[in-house]
Amino acid sequence: MKTELLSPTEMAEADRRAIVGGPFDGMGLMRNAGTAVAREVMRHYPAAEQVHVLCGPGNNGGDGYVVAGLLAESGMAVSLWASEEPRPGSDAAVAAAECPLQPAPLAALDADAGAVIVDALYGAGLSRPVEGDSARAIELVTARGLPVVAIDLPSGVSGASGKITGPAFRAALTVTFARRKPGHLLLPGRDHCGEVVLADIGIPDAVIAELNVRTFANAPKLWLPHFPVPGVDTHKYRRGHVGIFSGGPASTGAARLSALGAARSGAGAVTVLSPANALAVNAMHLTSIMLRKADEVSELGAYLADRRPSALVLGPGFGVGDKAREFTLAVLASRSGAGGMVLDADGITSFRDEPAALFEAADAEGAPALVLTPHDGEFARLFPDLASEEDLSKLERSREAAARAHGVVIAKGADTVIAAPDGRAAINSNGAPWLATAGSGDVLAGLVAGLLAQGMPAFEAACAAVWMHAEVGSRFGPGLIAEDLPQAIPPVLAELVAAARR
Incomplete structure (x- = not known):
């Protein structure tokens, strides 16, 4: 994997610069992200009896609407749940309008054994404890031991610090984009991510390089050019x-x-x-x-x-x-x-x-x-x-x-x-x-x-x-x-x- 780690703020700036530079606009990046998540859900859970996609109001939720539509088109049984409607005119609102499924209120969520949960509630940018219907959904899913696929980062885990200040999903699989975030590696967040898949959604490496990132995952790629090799x-x-x-x-x-x-x-x-x-x-x-x-x-x-x-x-x-x-x-x-x-x-x-x-x-x-x-x-x-x-x-x-x-x-x-x-x-x-x-x-x-x-x-x-x-x-x-x-x-x-x- 790439060694750079992006804070939620840096990730937002990478998105913005990538959209300005093209070739993908915001909706294009969202479709790419949703496609990557749907692919991983089908690869890891091809026999899932039901997939419940839980969508928040922001871009993470927008990714979820794309996922729900693609999984339904593939023939999987999909239920869609929303905590609230996306902001009018946002990319998430466009994704919701394009989705062939109508969401039910998240407050009514019920899921049986054999189901898989796609967590598209909040992602890496959350800076406050999860509350209300979202908290109840996390508690229900956790109590029933259902496998969770998190988009970007399990809801309830801070992407910047890995801290958990309230209810949080414990994912079996997390699909993140462009680069990992500090919360994927810092505890206790790391323990909530499960397997982490890094997906390319069309944000060029050159855009990341422009950010002058100062946080890295420690790996040989980071320091191997300086590693001592004795001469003859x-x-x-x-x-x-x-x-x-x-x-x-x-x-x-x-x-x-x-x-x-x-x-x-x-x-x-x-x-x-x-x-x-x-x-x-x-x-x-x-x-x-x-x-x-x-x-x-x-x-x-x-x-x-x-x-x-x-x-x-x-x-x-x-x-x-x-x-x-x-x-x-x-x-x-x-x-x-x-x-x-x-x-x-x-x-x-x-x-x-x-x-x-x-x-x-x-x-x-x-x-x-x-x-x-x-x-x-x-x-x-x-x-x-x-x-x-x-x-x-x-x-x-x-x-x-x-x-x-x-x-x-x-x-x-x-x-x-x-x-x-x-x-x-x-x-x-x-x-x-x-x-x-x-x-x-x-x-x-x-x-x-x-x-x-x-x-x-x-x-x-x-x-x-x-x-x-x-x-x-x-x-x-x-x-x-x-x-x-x-x-x-x-x-x-x-x-x-x-x-x-x-």
């Missing part, structure tokens, strides 16, 4: 050197997981920077990964000057407090040429009382790119005002956080959002519940750093790491623990390298 003359330091900060003797495992993630991503060298009292513990578990003492900022400075690492990770198992803040600010101020600094877990929490110090350091000229990897709790510690703002979607919160932090934010979860300070954002959707295991995020932080070290720009590195991490977890399946993730990376990495070479 490469050597280990040309592939990047990653430094991973370790915690004390009882908290070393998280850093080693991160180090393995960095190494498996393709980084040529990885060093664990350990306090003196944890050197022996780390040494017992490390072979190809190097080890170096770093108790004081002066020792960190010597490492940065001596080895000039390409990327660093601080946070996994490190501990919360002054030392985490001092080391982080020292890296950001070092001007050592490092491509990026990944701040995870304890590193993020350490700045909960002093976020401005972190953000100012990240904004300084010559500072390494900052990548933050918070889960919901850590996000709330660093951005409490954004986390508590219920009107903001996860996409909006992540964007604002990235702009404030002057860095890339990976807002983790089943619908991870990756946001850049320049306004770009990507929503990830290939994850699996098996990744919800201790240490999984430590591996992800290492993956990000490994790709940064190999020269990927911060946003693309973050997107690629999130996708790879999710893909590995999905392929591995039940029984996954964090130690499995680094070993399972090579097959996915091999496919990406092969694709990047083509």
Whole structure:
């Protein structure tokens, strides 16, 4: 599928520009949309005993009138229900007039087992809870467990945010047009969409390009041109050197997981920077990964000057407090040429009382790119005002956080959002519940750093790491623990390298 995601406002503008540019007018686009939906209904439910098409007053309802007419012409048993009449003179009114079926009031809807519902009530643009007869229809259909084919987006789901504020259809199939919307990928909306089919209704790609879309579905197509492919003359330091900060003797495992993630991503060298009292513990578990003492900022400075690492990770198992803040600010101020600094877990929490110090350091000229990897709790510690703002979607919160932090934010979860300070954002959707295991995020932080070290720009590195991490977890399946993730990376990495070479 195409990677761009259009907000309802952007979709409306794409419609407008496509109509101005032709060859289809508004009614032509509506007929194309209705034809696409009817085709999918017949393909998925050829034996349906009855199809009930529920039409709202807007363009979504207009699509429904086209669907009802086409299904009836094909010989299917179709009943048409309308919540209210379309606005006179609108394309929806034209579609209603052309439809050979007369609608019954939606208030009288009744549907038996064996029926299929086509939801043409509201679509992606709804910004308020569904009420009245439409709410009753949703409740009736849900109670009877009838399959729903949604047009554009299930009614009750916000196309902009994926939020559900009242009754909402849970579709088995959703047919959307031109591009998907954020609500198709953001939770809980994603769970209500079922299978999503993207239909071409005649809106040219050139029209979408004119919109300067800044929201994307995270997929290899988005970042593969930047993916590192080593040349035949490469050597280990040309592939990047990653430094991973370790915690004390009882908290070393998280850093080693991160180090393995960095190494498996393709980084040529990885060093664990350990306090003196944890050197022996780390040494017992490390072979190809190097080890170096770093108790004081002066020792960190010597490492940065001596080895000039390409990327660093601080946070996994490190501990919360002054030392985490001092080391982080020292890296950001070092001007050592490092491509990026990944701040995870304890590193993020350490700045909960002093976020401005972190953000100012990240904004300084010559500072390494900052990548933050918070889960919901850590996000709330660093951005409490954004986390508590219920009107903001996860996409909006992540964007604002990235702009404030002057860095890339990976807002983790089943619908991870990756946001850049320049306004770009990507929503990830290939994850699996098996990744919800201790240490999984430590591996992800290492993956990000490994790709940064190999020269990927911060946003693309973050997107690629999130996708790879999710893909590995999905392929591995039940029984996954964090130690499995680094070993399972090579097959996915091999496919990406092969694709990047083509």
